[in-house]
Amino acid sequence: MSNNNGGETGLLSRAMRGWRSLGDVTSYRQENGGLLIECDESRVLISPITDEIVRVRLAPEGEFGRDHSWAVITDESGARPHWGLEENGDAMEMVTNTLRVRISRSPCRISFHHLDGAVILGDCPTRGMAWAGDEIRCWKQLGEEDHFFGLGEKGSPMDKRGTALVNWNHDAAEHDPWTDPLYQTHPFALVLNNGRAHGLFFDNACRSFFDFGKTSRDAYCFGADTGEMNYYFIAGPAPADVVQRYASLVGAMPLPPRWSLGYQQCRWSYDSAARVKEIARQFRKRKIPCDTIYIDIDYMDEFRSFTWHPKRFSNPRKLTEQLTSKGFKLVGIIDPGIKCEKGYSVYDSGVAGDHFVRAADGELYVGKVWPGESVWPDYTRGATRRWWADLYANFLKDGVGGIWNDMNEPADFTFADGTIPLTVRHDNDGAPTDHRAVHNVYGMQMARATFDGMKRTRPKERPFVLTRAGYSGVQRYAAVWTGDNLSSWEHLRMSVPMLLNMSLSGVTLCGADIGGFRGYPSAELFTRWLQLGVFYPLMRVHTAGGKEQDPWSFGKKAEKHNREAIELRYRLLPYVYTEMHHASRTGLPLLRPVLLDFPSHPKAHRCEHEFMFGRQLFVAPVVHEGATTRKVTLPAGEWYDFDSGAVREGGVEFERPVHLRTIPIFARAGAIIPTREVRQYSEEKAIKELTLNIFPGSGRGWFYNDDGISYGYEQGEFLLEQYATGPSDGGTSFRVIWREGSAQFIPKSYLLRFAGISKCPDAVTVDGRPLTACPTVGRMTRARAGWFFDRKQRSVLVRVAELPESATVEVLGNFRK
Ligand code: MIG
Secondary structure, X not given: OOXXXXXXXXXOOOOOOOOEEOOXXXXXXXXXXXXXXXXXXEEXXXXXXXXXXXEEEEEOOOOOOOOOOOOOOOOOOOOOOOOEEEEEOOEEEEEOOOEEEEEEOOOOEEEEEEOOOOEEEEEOOOOOEEEEOOEEEEEEEOOOOEEEEEOOOOOOOOOOOOOEEEEOOOOOOOOOOOOOOOOEEOOEEEEEEOOEEEEEEEOOOOOEEEEOOOOOOOEEEEEEOOOOEEEEEEOXXXXXXXXXXXXXXXXXXXXXXXXXXXXXXXXXXXXXXXHHHHHHHHHHHOOOOOOEEEEOHHHOEOOEOOOOOOOOOOOHHHHHHHHHHOOOXXXXXXXXXXXXXXXXXXXXXXXXXXXXXXXXXXXXXOEEEOOEEEEOEOOOXXXXXXXXXXXXXXXXXXXXXXXXXXXXXXXXOOOOOOOOOOOOEEOOOOOOEEHHHHHHHHHHHHHHHHHHHHHHHOOOEOOOEEEOOEEOOHHHOOEEEOOOOEOOHHHHHHHHHHHHHHHHOOOOOEEOOEOOOEOOOOHHHHHHHHHHHOOOOOEEEOOEOOOOOOOOOOOHHHHHHHHHHHHHHHHOHHHHHHHHHHHHHHOOOOEEOHHHHOOOOOOHHHOOOOEEEOOOEEXXXXXXXXXOEEEEEOOOOEXXXXXXXXXXXXXXXXXXXXXXXXXXXXXXXXXXXXXXXOOOOOOOOOOOEEEEEEOOOOEEEEEEEOOOOEOHHHHOOOEEEEEEEEEEOOEEEEEEEEEEEOHXXXXXXXXXXXXXOOOOOOEEEEOOXXXXXXXXXXXXXXXXXXXXXXXXXXXXXXXXXXXXXXXXEEEEOOOOO
């Protein structure tokens, strides 16, 4: 389906007539921690935010508008870095501790340099920043080796060089890999040039675009229909520096509840309480782990948000109680389009509080979505967000565990462009404006109100919100799924670069509909997609239509493979949770394109169907139908097959044979990966025995644990351990480097699994004291402590009941020769 919003690729070629570029510098002065530059009537404000982040604003007619951002978290302290001004003839330079910002005077052009003068990013000398009426643009020089990533939710390919993209949140119900725009707007680009990175964040929520050298060979361009030319330059040089610094501006994902990292089952729709209970029963009966079941719009009473169907869901509280007793969370969909109907309490209280958007003539705007004639809350208004948040108080009493916000671009079936009219009025946080200025933040502000509502109702629990639309920073409030994909191999493949770029753009908790939303997957496609989905931060199956898409819907053999894939996710859950905790603190994602950890990898910009999962694992999912092998090139260094422990050299392509059950996963040399026994849901039992999978080589590992749901971790109720491993004089050693937090989250015992050992060791010691060698795993498991050599698995298992801080375990022998 084509749409009116997308694909305006002639943006640059359309004559430059009417465009004015910034002229000569006429005066300048320091102001508010920045440099205010005048070029006749135009003004530019350049403000270092930190030593590595510089903000640029342009006021073509000299008047800056209100300084307001939906994305950037303001630093309350207002602390600004120190910088100096150097003037030399035709330019002046603002110098921070790490950057030089050069402003040439005639004409006024801005470029960013390393301290030694080497240029990182410069305005295009001819055009620079320009405007025509309300439209604004900025042209940058395009380097031959510049490659572009980020941009949030975009189709293929991963590298955006040579493409032009539009940002306009859109209900792209039938998209393909080339459809643009989709549901979200993240005007953030990570630029990679020969292993060095910098970033650019264009914080303008209006309809905007990026043209990464599609129209011009030596320039790239970004701009917007209206709003301010307001961008942030973010220095690297490592891609991870850029991602972390971007997160410092727009916020990182807060630590989600652990249950949301388990397996999630969704469909449009499980349309009665009986059906939901039956699905739950099947999962437990078939021993397929699952944490979450979703209910789609049909649970409502005629699509009225916050209601239940009186017959099919006559006793929601009883339903959620039954689900809770089996360890399931129920997530319910809530749409923004409110049925226009007197007597419906949400409509009535919304009208009373003047919460719905109005047309330019002051009348309520009435459009059309699922409930028929509908009105839309103005989430850009503080009072409306509070009203919306409070609506959850009652709803959540029925025991719903999480909220799914859909249709919040917002989608409106009335017009061909799929959204509400641009002339509709919004409060815009106290600066009334029309829809065009806030369209791209509508969904994010809905998610924000939902998050606040959950938090207000259950102040002790971390909310789980899933949203379709969003803008930069949406990760502060919600997880994101990529909308209505298709059950095809092409869409399975497309999801990888899409989610990798979303992850670079700050959206850590993201996923695509596993199995595909429209259409029906073959058994093979479904299994392969589920296997890929093990590594989606949000692992959710979703579909629409007549056929079931449950893990058991494709026959016995497929069910077995599907169960194995889901079980793998549950085994990896301690690792996933640890890495998500790390992400919440650093802004670095769980799902990582190769370029993030290996920027110098010669093909980093083209590795789009393989990725790092957390800091330690490389995954090469099978993405082709009927595959019997998977071509893999690992990044430089030594790697170990996660299952067999076999060593693999990086940098050389090889073919890994694959069966239908195979998921090619490789661990870094020296990786330490915490895993646990399979459970039917994330909180079924506390970890009894934590397995640490230790791979040959020198490296570190981490384990994070807490109660999985509360904010207790902010008060010290958590455990964080760091380990190290490496070759030692007599063999291999493992050590607990430090342990932080509270003893209650320490596992009852640890199983250290030293992989890649093909000869029986001479001895295993803990702090120099020898442990008992056990003839079988069973014996070892029964003993409090001991070790066992598993010849077949080529590993040494070491069981210890206690692992005190700074304890050292050594596996002694000449076994790696
Ligand atoms: O107009 O609620 O993307 O996940 O199942 C379709 C029904 C509305 C679109 C969502 C999809 C959901 C469906 N919704």
